[in-house]
Amino acid sequence: MLFFSFAPFFALIAADDFTQDNRSDSSFVDKAGAIENAIQLSRKIHQESHDDELEYAEAEKALNLSLELGDSLLYAKSLDNMGLLYRYHQRYSEATALHAKAYELIAEVDSAFLSKMIFANNAGVSSRYGEDFDNAVFYYLEALKIAEAQEDLRNIAISCNGLGNTLLHIPGREEDALRYFERSLDAERERGNTLGIAMNYLSIGDYFTEKGDYKRGRTYLDKLLEINQKRNDDYGLGITYEYFGHNYIKEGLALGQAADYYKKSLAIFSRLNDTHKQADLLKALADVYRLNNQYDLAIDYYHRTWNLAINIPNKSLIQASAAQLSSIYELQAKPSLALKYYKISDQYKDSVNLINQETEIAAIEKRYALEKKESQIALLEKDKSLQQVQLDSHVEALKSQRIILVLLLMFLVAIAVIALMQFKNIKSKKMANLMLMRQNRQISEQKNQIESVNEQLEATFKELMTEQKNNEEKRVKLLESKFENRIQNLALQSLESQMNPHFLFNGMNAVRWLVMKNKNAEAKEYIDTFAQLLRLSLTNNRKNSICLAEELKATELYLKIEKLRFDGGFNFEIAISPEVNPHHVKVPPKILQPLVENAIKHGLLPSRKREKVLDIKVFEQNEVLVIEVLDNGVGYKQPSNKKEASNIYGTHLGLKLIEERLAIYNQQSHNRVDFDIQARQDSDKGIIGTKAKISIMMEEAIDSVG
Incomplete structure (x- = not known):
């Protein structure tokens, strides 16, 4: 009894020991040091040997270690370091994404002022180099705002110089650029930083050169030359002579002077082995x-x-x-x-161009791998939290059991004392006989009670058997219902599998056509949009229903792709009535894409009209949500037989798939979704296009109203 009383106490001690944080301070410091070492080594490899594979390997090592450690600041530093390597190799869009993500990770951390300024300035630099000037202005201003709040002259100077160089490329903002250069110059003078002063002289000189004020530009270059001579900075002198050459060649009056300055710069960089x-x-x-x-x-x-x-x-x-x-x-x-x-x-x-495409594909693959690893780490952390909650619950249960056992022990001791006192009071035979008679009566009563209990048990057993039979019948019905739902889901997945190859085939053909036509910018935009649509499709295909907003977003991406694919051969517009909230309406996934695909392929493209238009309208009519897909193409004619259907409006594969998908959806959902397609006619009964209509009738009032 004493053992069982104190056993929960020992179990509680063991549980408390288990809840201790297994991560010691020294282990955390060691891992953090390994991350910093990997970051520094990746930059050293880039500076000394330019071995792309090795420097990226060290940078990824830092990323993996920081993810395992679960430290947001170290992970942000690792992302920023990888962004710097991408920028050094002129992969500016990838660099911008990593710098921006690093900044967003610690944007709400009050103490990380310096890191936030560094990450934001780096995002501005990579955006500027990638000619994404609006994005560059945004991140430079974020860095400047933090620097001003901290009165950090160094980062004020860096942000202002970056803003000046960015605004130079935006028409009409040249004067603003000059003001930022001058502010950066004032900050560097206040700091006494000759290198920063030299950089701003270079920026201002280049500003006047680009503006066409060549003499004034050379005035600042003369100041730059003087300060670099005082600093004995060979690299700075080489850059100065180079920009003198740029000034003279753009002026076009003294090409000999330009050549002389270029030769001076070349001699310096030859000596520096650059x-x-x-x-x-x-x-x-x-x-x-x-x-x-x-x-x-x-x-x-x-x-x-x-x-x-x-x-x-x-x-x-x-x-x-x-x-x-x-x-x-x-x-x-x-x-x-x-x-x-x-x-x-x-x-x-x-x-x-091929290298650029391969780089973009590799970037997408790396981004996918990183996002996958982040999600895996998040799941592991969630599992750890759940285990900790379960452990805490177990500890509380052990505490409660210990209290109950202590009370039970006290109760048993009390019973033993009472029994002992009772035993001492029995002294005579008379009392013994009376007790015997009492016991006989008790036995008789217990026998009667046992018979009564047996009858109750028999009745209870019959009730349990009846209840078990009813439960078995309910269970069979539930299994039958689940089996029917499974069959319907398999049918829906089969229909999806017919649509995806058709969608992917068209996408790949479009990219191939753009590359063959040497339209690389359009091909890149196509791939970016196609990747968004593919990711959205893969997500939505796993669901029986999605919100109308997601379906409209996927359709808009598809229309952008088709517009790029057919070189802007048509225009489109999506109009949503103000009383409809598309986030509160559930629809089957991919019910609009086949409609717009048929409208483009069989309606707009064969049409000879100069202005080809496709409209999608969403509105409520008599408590029914209506989605219309309208085009001004050749029009739709209801086929009388299979041969005519093939000749008039394609094979109608997409329309058949929609009808089958809606039939399955209506069996599974409380909502009723109907579909209809017909020709659009003008007042003279002439065909002016095609109208496809989807009607969604809710069991209750539509959630989106209001």
């Missing part, structure tokens, strides 16, 4: 000689650029040099050489 800058300057000198009609010198420098670019390698520079050589040989009436270098230029142009 092959990338050497290649840029050789190309600049070649351009000077070409503009000055010194074609032999231009050809020599383009070839020198070519040779250096091959060793770097820099395919864009090779392609540009080949294109200029082709144009010079054409001017010199050397068609064979002109054709040779034109083909080389075209070949490298295709190669550069």
